[in-house]
Amino acid sequence: MRYFALLCLLVCCMVAYASESGQSRAEMAGRSLIGQPAPRVVVKTIDGQTIDLGALYGKKAVYLKFWATWCVPCREQMPHFERSYEQAGPDMAVIAIDVGFDDSVEEVRKAQKQLGLGMPIVFDDGSLGEAFHLRVTPQHVVIGRDGRILYVGHEANDKLDAALAQARSRSSAQMASAAAPKDEPHYDVGDRVPAFNVQTLSGASLPAFGAKAGKPTVLLFLSPWCESYIATSRPALAQSCRAARERADVLARDNHAQWLGIASGLWASREVLADYQREHHIAMPLALDDSGALFRRFRVMHVPTVIVLDEQGKVLRRSEDVDAALPSQQSAVTVR
Template identity: 35%
Template sequence: MFMLKRLLLSITLTLFISTISLVYASNLSKQLLTIPMTLTTREVVTLEQYQGKKPVYLKFWATWCKPCIKQMPHFEKINQQHGDDLAVIAINLGINDNLAAVQKVQQEFNLSMPMVIDTKGDLAQAFRLLGTPYHLLFDKQMNLVHLGHKADSVLDNKIALISATKELDLLADTAIAETEKPLDLGLDDSKTHAFLFTATWCDWYFKDSRPTASQQCISAQNSVNNLTKKFDKFAWQGIISRLWTGPSELANYTKKYQVKHPIAIDVSNSMFHQYGIKEFPSLVVVKNGEVILKTSDFSKPESLAKQLSKL
């Protein structure tokens, strides 16, 4: 009789725990649920800690992103209206940005939600960022229910519903799963590889908001065009950011700068992430798997050539 009671108790506990697990079940991977998001206050939060408590709204943005800035009043309004029932978190890309620039935007729009700066690019990589602004909405169980770039009525309606604990149709976790393969550049050789990391749009898009960076983008490609001739023993490769970029943008860029060296879009963002590229443009020189030079300064081509000659 004692053994039977223990068996029944064990079954009851198992069923109870299973029920609790189902209630809080998420279609996200453990990696996404537990990836740390470090706030500018130095507090670290994860999606998992909100699971079963309140839905979460993540928004990726940049201070130089014009649509992002245009959406800021809407973003703050959402936080004011639903902040008690919805965890609203802003994530700055950390690309050609810094804390001072972020704080300036916070002050301008009186932003009150927690702020993250994605200094290592881990969050952009994990959530498969393809462009900003980028909205991701998760229900109370941490199921993905919305992703997109617009601050429109579709987003507003979904936020209102999940803030009121209404159920929404779920998006498959594959919607933010990486499907592209990393670039195969054959780095397991004895050559010295020189990678120019840049974007097809950074010369013209940064012109007003980041004029220095805009000029660097122009100088970088022009300099590399010349350096490929002088340092022909290096294996030169242009690596283009996948943000807002496809084959047609790459073709236009190649034609515009008369690029002769190999160039490709980092469609999986793995190269940008691997080498921690947070400034457009950047030159990274690699030999035997080790970085022997990394710079974002193309203002003095002669100085750069001198650095390369010593490698």
């Protein structure tokens, strides 16, 4: 009985910690957005409906919820979100934004049916997450009728409800000029990437390519929670993440290329990534892409993803399979 009570207490503490961490991460990410004009973007729902967010500003408040089908608190909060949609009325638009990260439209449709979701659902390509500083799931964004961002948070609580009520009452008489989202460059196979450095967990600033004469750079895009958090809900994906990490770590020791692990900033921190590195004895340098800039630059929406750059920064290969992306001399290396 005492063991059971301690176990329950531990679980409750873990849930409380995750909730607090999520709320603080969302608020910190959204701090620079509060009071700013919301981005003017046009989105398309999974049902083919086009929604011009900019056209809504000045007419309606807007409530966006960023979520993912693999996200447990997202599903737990869905009754609150569906209720908000049903009670929105003519002065508020409620839109679900699947973050698109390690998700699919097929999975979204399944969740839509299972959870009985009636609101419009958008499948993001990363651009909305970029515009609204996505760091956690779920992440709530509330935009007032004046077109300014009023609230960014993680929990479905009184603060969110108060923001939704306030958003409706915001006067549209002095509507903010809707901001255009940043147009960042993106790189695919065959493109040449401008030189940039990567800040690793050790504090070193490493060039993303060209550090080893005549040798390519292999960027392994990963998530430190992929192997554990979704081991039950997405076992194949968790296994893929584990296999990629194990294979990459072996190949990184053979000095045929410069290896860099780039971790997503979604639900991760330097501490979490450092624990992941220690737990698995990962030898290659790891860096946290806290803002998601590198994931966006290479349009990475799934982990693991491998990007191979030559000495001059040309993108040679891209794959979700480590061996398929590697130069021939490395892919021939066997695990010993």
